[in-house]
Amino acid sequence: xxxxxxxxxxxxxxxxxxxxxxDRELAAGCRLAKKYRVASVCIKxxxxxxxxKLLKGxxxxxxxxxxxxxxxxxxxxxxxxxxxxxxxxxxxxxxxxNIGKALAGDWAYVDKDIQAVVRxxxxxxxxxxxxxxNDFLTGDPIKKKLCRLCEKAGADFVKTSxxxxxxxxxxxxxxxxxxxxxxxxxxxxxxxRKVQVKAAGGVRDLDALMHVRDLGTTRCGATATAAMxxxxxxxxxxxxxxxxxxxxxxxxLGRGGY
Numbered sequence: 001x002x003x004x005x006x007x008x009x010x011x012x013x014x015x016x017x018x019x020x021x022x023d024r025e026l027a028a029g030c031r032l033a034k035k036y037r038v039a040s041v042c043i044k045x046x047x048x049x050x051x052x053k054l055l056k057g058x059x060x061x062x063x064x065x066x067x068x069x070x071x072x073x074x075x076x077x078x079x080x081x082x083x084x085x086x087x088x089x090x091x092x093x094x095x096x097x098n099i100g101k102a103l104a105g106d107w108a109y110v111d112k113d114i115q116a117v118v119r120x121x122x123x124x125x126x127x128x129x130x131x132x133x134n135d136f137l138t139g140d141p142i143k144k145k146l147c148r149l150c151e152k153a154g155a156d157f158v159k160t161s162x163x164x165x166x167x168x169x170x171x172x173x174x175x176x177x178x179x180x181x182x183x184x185x186x187x188x189x190x191x192x193r194k195v196q197v198k199a200a201g202g203v204r205d206l207d208a209l210m211h212v213r214d215l216g217t218t219r220c221g222a223t224a225t226a227a228m229x230x231x232x233x234x235x236x237x238x239x240x241x242x243x244x245x246x247x248x249x250x251x252x253l254g255r256g257g258y
Contacts, residue, residue, distance in 0.1 A: 001236055008209060009229060012038040013063055013092075013198070015163065015221045016047070023047070030054040036229050040092055042221060045085055052089025063092035063129075066117060069162040071096030071133070079116045086124035093121050096131045096162060102142060107149065114153040122154070129157035129198050129219070133165040134183050135176055143183065147190035158187050161201035163221060178202035181215060181253050188216040199253075206231040207251030 014033040016026050026047045031054065033041045040061035043051045051062045064085035067073040073081070082093050095117045101109045114130055121128045130150045137143055150158050160183050166174040178201020187197050199212045200221035206228045212220055222228065 001232065001239065003210060003213065005229070005232060006037070008213070008232060009037050010039045011209065011213060011218060011220050012225055013040045013042045013219055013221050014038050014225045015223050016041055016043045017065060017068070017163065023050070026050065027054060032226060033060050034058045036225055038225060039219060042094055045081060048085050048088040048090050061092050062090045063094055064090040066093055066095040068096055069164040071098050072100070075113045075116045078113065079120045082117050082120040083124070086121065086126050091126050092129065093117060093126050094129045094131055094159065096133065097146065099133055099136050102146060103136070103138065107145065110146070111149050111153065114150060114155060118154045127156040129159045130155045131159045131162055131200070133162055134160050135165045135167050135178070140186055143186055144190045147187055151191050151195050155195065157196045157198045157219060158191055159198040159200055160184065160187070163201045176201065179212065179253055184212060184215045184217055202253060205251070208253060211251035211253065
């Protein structure tokens with residue numbers, strides 16, 4: 001294997017954001033994250049206190065979403081959400097930009113929105129990942145502009161997607177790409193090395209996880225955490241026994257979903 005277990009596990013923000021998740025499921029997700037020693041849980045704001053308690057004494061961080069999933073909260077609401085999340089124990093904040101304002105080219109508003117969250121998080125010792133929701137954006141120039149604004153504002157990460165930005169087609173059906181190779185390469189090239197890149201939406205297997213790391217991505221939102229890391233263990237064991245242990249998967253991206 002070209003990466004160690006810790007290198008891959010510490011890429012994963014274990015996502016606990018589905019709207020139907022109960023408190024019992026959220027707690028189980030925190031225990032799973034602790035078991036597999038991932039980077040963080042990315043959890044609903046109201047559950048941050050519970051996650052902080054369950055993960056106390058581990059090296060798994062507690063992350064909270066802000067303005068999730070559509071980014072349409074007021075700037076002050078996002079700032080206050082950040083304050084509450086940090087007060088409750090979050091050390092990482094994943095905020096969603098105001099997508100409509102970005103599409104309209106109201107960059108002053110978008111900049112102010114991001115800066116408000118970054119300032120509040122900084123005061124409380126938390127890092128910020130800024131979610132673009134690339135499926136909703138109309139081209140590379142907008143994504144590049146957002147990357148530059150995030151870096152200027154002091155954000156720690158730029159992030160592709162929420163996992164929930166489904167686009168309605170002309171035939172009435174919904175589709176979603178999420179993290180794509182094109183966007184990850186674009187975002188990595190646009191920001192400096194001071195800013196990291198997070199993939200989210202559609203990274204569901206070990207080959208895809210390793211592929212996004214190959215592209216320079218350092219964090220990945222995932223729900224298939226156990227499957228990916230158990231596959232890693234299986235392959236390492238197979239290699240030790242003289243077998244390749246390969247799944248034969250190409251690690252394809254852009255399949256969307258959470």
